[in-house]
Amino acid sequence: MEKTYETVIGLEVHVELATKTKIFCGCSTEFGGEPNTHTCPVCTGMPGSLPVLNKAVLEKAVAVGLATNCNITRKGKFDRKNYFYPDNPQNYQISQLYFPICRDGKVEIDVDGEKKFVRIHEIHMEEDAGKLVHDSFTDTSLVDYNRSGVPLIEIVSEPDMRSADEVIAYLDKLRLIIQYLGASDCKLNEGSMRADVNLSIRKKGEEKFGTRTEMKNLNSFKAIARAIENERERQIDIIESGEKVIQETRRWDDEKGYSYAMRSKEDAQDYRYFPDPDLVPIIVDDEFLDTIKRRQPELRDEKRIRYRDEFNIPDYDIDIITNSKKMADIFEETIALGAEPKKVSNWLMVETMRLMKEHDRDADDLSFSAKNLATLIDMVDKKVINGSVAKEVFEKIFTEDIDPEKYVEENGLKTVNDEGALTKTIEEIVAANPKSVEDYKSGKEKAIGFLVGQTMKAMKGKADPGEVNRILKEILSK
């Protein structure tokens, strides 16, 4: 039964733009801060205050539009969306309805090798609201306008997605584009990227869309996947029982694993949109557009092709490294400092990934500098330290971004290059382990491993294992 239904999904994605100041005033967008300290008459809706568009917001919105193949609106407008709520100090939100900044775009997604386009209906700019703090102890609500006026773009897709996997591929695609542009850090869990899912179902082969619902409060990819599955089943159940899906907004409760209705279309508000008379038309002329185009950085897809051409590393590595702008930046910077690409890639693919997992960190949270990684690789190349010491040092780089030269010096981790001392130690080990020597000489090549291990132990790990091997073989062949 279930298989006869097709899921139709469209997304409304809000992205907080990484500008220094708010969209219509000069207040800081910095997160945190004491309540109502990043505010002024404009973002607290004081009588007589007026909005002035922050040009950096327009630049970033246009950059996202270009990177998602949109048409850029040359003469845009801001509109007021009127609704009463205390987090919205003017009781209208400045947004764009009639002439959004970008229209008719598309991005390509890839789910298990299957490629398809998801069309973008529009991208518009708007202001974020403040935050309500409910104090149950005194039974009062307080409002903090620090977030009021933080710039957002809303990316509205066409209903082109058919599964949770496609939705996640699309979101990941948007995230990467926007991160590469430096337009936002796009963190779902921190709210700098928020997705509302519009979902309906229809019988396979049917052209007409079913009635859709809008799902809010989705704070992770996992929650999105679960909510889609849950909503699909809920709608199938309704239709199977002969009833009709109601067009409504629902809220996902990830802990309980179900959604509940917030408001239906019947009590949907009339927002009385109209052009904001306080703001002048947004004119995007050729010069402005050319400047943005010239400034567009290399995006992920382009980067993958270049890596393939320039660096001799596997496609798998390329995918992992470019999956985070942060990691790709570290990769390229380390190479620029003279390190061999394959070696850099190895450090990222093996040790970095291991430590990320261990410390429960995203690639976007990597905080070590390329310089320290490059130095470390150089130290290994020059046999200043051996491989296992290098791993130990790298962990320190990963967690505290220490200077490896200084750290090795201070902790006495340098490989001992005194051949006399090394030979003496090996001779002692050989003398103390006649059984292993015997085994080796009788053809059990593996036995040498034990002797190397014993030597390394005696040298407190600071010997070069290659060197130990060479001297051992020399002594044993005597």
Place this chain on the structure above:
Amino acid sequence: MDLMSLTAVELGQKIKNKEVTVKEAVEESLRRIESIEKDVNSFVTVDKEGALKQAEEIQKRIDSGELNGPLAGVPVAIKDNMCTEGLLTTCSSKILGNFVPTYTATAVEKLKEAGAVIIGKTNMDEFAMGSTSETSYFGATKNPWDLSRVPGGSSGGSAAAVSSEEVPYALGSDTGGSIRQPASFCGVTGIKPTYGRVSRYGLIAYGSSLDQIGPIAKDVRDCATILEIICQHDDKDSTSYKDAASDFTAALVDDVKGMKIGIPSDYLAEGIDPEVKDAVLAAAKVLEGKGAVVEEFSLGMVDYAIPAYYIIASAEASSNLERFDGVKYGYRTADYTDLHNMYKKTRSEGFGAEVKRRIMLGSFVLSSGYYDAYYVKALKTKALIKKAFDDAFAKYDVILGPVAPTTALKCGESLSDPIKMYLGDIYTVSVNLAGLPGISLPCGYDKNGLPIGLQLLGQTFDEKSILRAAYAYEQSRSYKRSPIAERGL
């Protein structure tokens, strides 16, 4: 000496010449206010203490040579819809009855920088909605020419304060005639500058696309001088014109030879009081006598101006006034059960009838299903009105006509019939819709001795042409004081 009978420029000159101290000027203003207010009610707030303190500081800066502008030390009254830091700003509404702004409007700031002493805040129609200054929560303002009549509105307090010689000049704001019509009713001079000429930052919005701050004073020179101070580009207002500043007083020459003046015959048709019509035509004759080329023409679109204006202004107002909700500042109802109930009671109790009428009208024309039929159509009408004026200004330098169909009405007459009150704005609202500059100055008196206003309109950003025509006309007559001004203390 009767200091408040002087023009602002004359008083400024005397202060500069050390014939008068700033303190003497301020004290004289305060004395007159104290004596006259009970009859006229021009002010919502008189800042006696603040004004005396400012007087002292400004005198020092004048003495040190730091301040040497024409209006340094001259007292001014500010319409109560412009924010003044630390000084009550009510819009004559209960809902802002306790509102003390944390910042000062740009236009007021410019005056302060020029050494103006702010005496107080003037009464107005609540949120500038009205043509009589009767809708104020703080009681109606009366006309200094006849206390049984209205001073016009919405800047009635500013016009009455100048006309009754409480202050030499005042700032008003004009959304559909709110400077020009009260100036006309009170026998003084007022200018609504081109939209974008004066920063709106800090002006509590009524109809954002129409609002403009301007001066009200005794003569054209004062108005031009004030414009030179307040017209400056402001980065805080997106609609502020980049070349807002200009040497307006350079236009004050008694010479209109060859100036082409058009009189819209549509403005002299039905509905106009014959006495007003005669006075306006007589004024045109004066300018013709001075060498201007005057002719009548058909402007067109006149019948559409009032509906378009009330749709656009009310739509914008319905949104602009949403912020008055009892959450952040201003009045909040005493008892409420929940958020929605708090909103409802606060706004029901806080706004007066005319404001509510316009909020409802504006909300209706913006609502889903009506937006295209009303609001979009009104915007198209606005564009056609602008085009009609553009066509006219292709032929004429200045358009001349009446300010209002009648002289000042009796108190209470208009409120009983709002449509009639709205129709009284017929000659003024289209100027705001087209964004043009307009000046109102006295051109005669009716049989009851009430002043009649002459209106001169110019092309956008051509204040200078109307200042020149107004100045030339003004030279043909002398300023007549209102009975309240003549009554003295």
